[in-house]
Amino acid sequence: MVRLKIQQLTKSYQNGVKALDDVTLNIANGMFGLLGPNGAGKSSLMRTLATLQLPDAGQVHFDGNDVLQNPQEMRNKLGYLPQDFGVYPKVSAIDLLNHLAVLKGLQNKNERKEQVTSLLQQTNLFEVRKRSVSTFSGGMRQRFGIAQALLGNPQLIIVDEPTAGLDPQERNRFHDLLSEIGANRVVILSTHIVEDVNDLCTEMAVMANGKLILQGKPSRLIEKLDGKIWRKAIDKVDLAQYSSIFNVISTKIISGKCYVFVLADECPAHIFEPVYPGLEEVYFSSLFGAANQNLEAKL
Numbered sequence: 611m612v613r614l615k616i617q618q619l620t621k622s623y624q625n626g627v628k629a630l631d632d633v634t635l636n637i638a639n640g641m642f643g644l645l646g647p648n649g650a651g652k653s654s655l656m657r658t659l660a661t662l663q664l665p666d667a668g669q670v671h672f673d674g675n676d677v678l679q680n681p682q683e684m685r686n687k688l689g690y691l692p693q694d695f696g697v698y699p700k701v702s703a704i705d706l707l708n709h710l711a712v713l714k715g716l717q718n719k720n721e722r723k724e725q726v727t728s729l730l731q732q733t734n735l736f737e738v739r740k741r742s743v744s745t746f747s748g749g750m751r752q753r754f755g756i757a758q759a760l761l762g763n764p765q766l767i768i769v770d771e772p773t774a775g776l777d778p779q780e781r782n783r784f785h786d787l788l789s790e791i792g793a794n795r796v797v798i799l800s801t802h803i804v805e806d807v808n809d810l811c812t813e814m815a816v817m818a819n820g821k822l823i824l825q826g827k828p829s830r831l832i833e834k835l836d837g838k839i840w841r842k843a844i845d846k847v848d849l850a851q852y853s854s855i856f857n858v859i860s861t862k863i864i865s866g867k868c869y870v871f872v873l874a875d876e877c878p879a880h881i882f883e884p885v886y887p888g889l890e891e892v893y894f895s896s897l898f899g900a901a902n903q904n905l906e907a908k909l
């Protein structure tokens with residue numbers, strides 16, 4: 611059942627950049643992945659959904675309620691983890707969470723205490739609750755970000771590039787946490803990293819230049835990419851490294867050959883060292899590369 615309905619959102623900034631260009635999406639319960647390169651418009655969409663900025667045109671409805679008409683009311687009903695968030699260096703994590711809970715309308719002291727404690731436990735931060743968030747590692751900070759987003763048990767959670775810069779262990783930990791919270795809610799996850807979407811999301815969309823260019827189930831999208839024009843790489847590559855830098859949408863290994871589909875303009879295989887073991891051949895294809903300009907139409 612569709613819960614979040616996004617219709618024809620358009621947004622241009624004062625400098626003339628069109629960050630959202632007629633974005634329409636229907637989203638049901640579960641984790642929805644929004645994948646796209648830098649500047650695609652992901653954060654603009656996330657901020658609009660979080661009611662922190664207004665679009666020039668378009669509508670957003672959640673469970674039938676007009677989100678953009680009632681921003682104040684909606685803000686208390688949704689959880690938002692922005693790409694960067696500031697913290698007060700002298701305030702402990704538990705005090706900050708308490709303070710944010712009050713701002714979110716959790717007036718009853720006992721309920722608030724119970725919820726803050728339970729969120730600190732769920733995010734594995736109870737032991738460090740008296741430390742300032744400014745002393746936390748990147749992963750702890752992101753888990754704190756999720757704890758604050760979950761205050762008030764919102765049904766819509768918006769998470770903007772949460773795994774950028776996390777090491778693999780922290781990313782796994784964060785994935786576990788996200789999959790726990792995604793069950794009976796709408797969670798929208800914006801990311802550069804294909805593994806985030808592959809591991810976690812049931813539905814996804816790819817965004818570029820303010821437009822949604824592909825949409826579907828991650829597995830089907832990846833299947834669809836088979837049989838496209840592939841350019842053979844000169845060297846083998848470190849896929850992990852590649853994936854975080856160049857927005858790999860999918861990698862597929864078929865009969866010892868590795869197919870890498872990227873969002874970058876180029877297929878810059880030559881800059882990689884031959885470090886990916888066991889693969890005889892690596893092929894690249896780029897969504898925006900000259901060879902694939904009409905790929906969207908072909909899919």
Ligand SMILES: Nc1ncnc2c1ncn2[C@@H]1O[C@H](COP(=O)(O)OP(=O)(O)OP(=O)(O)O)[C@@H](O)[C@H]1O
Pocket residue numbers: 623624625627628629646647648649650651652653654655693
């Ligand atoms: N406040 C702003 N004023 C002017 N231009 C902006 C503003 N915010 C974003 N932009 C521009 O709008 C476009 C979309 O930016 P946005 O941050 O939404 O993309 P993104 O996909 O989240 O990128 P990233 O992955 O780098 O965060 C970019 O060209 C960006 O420079």
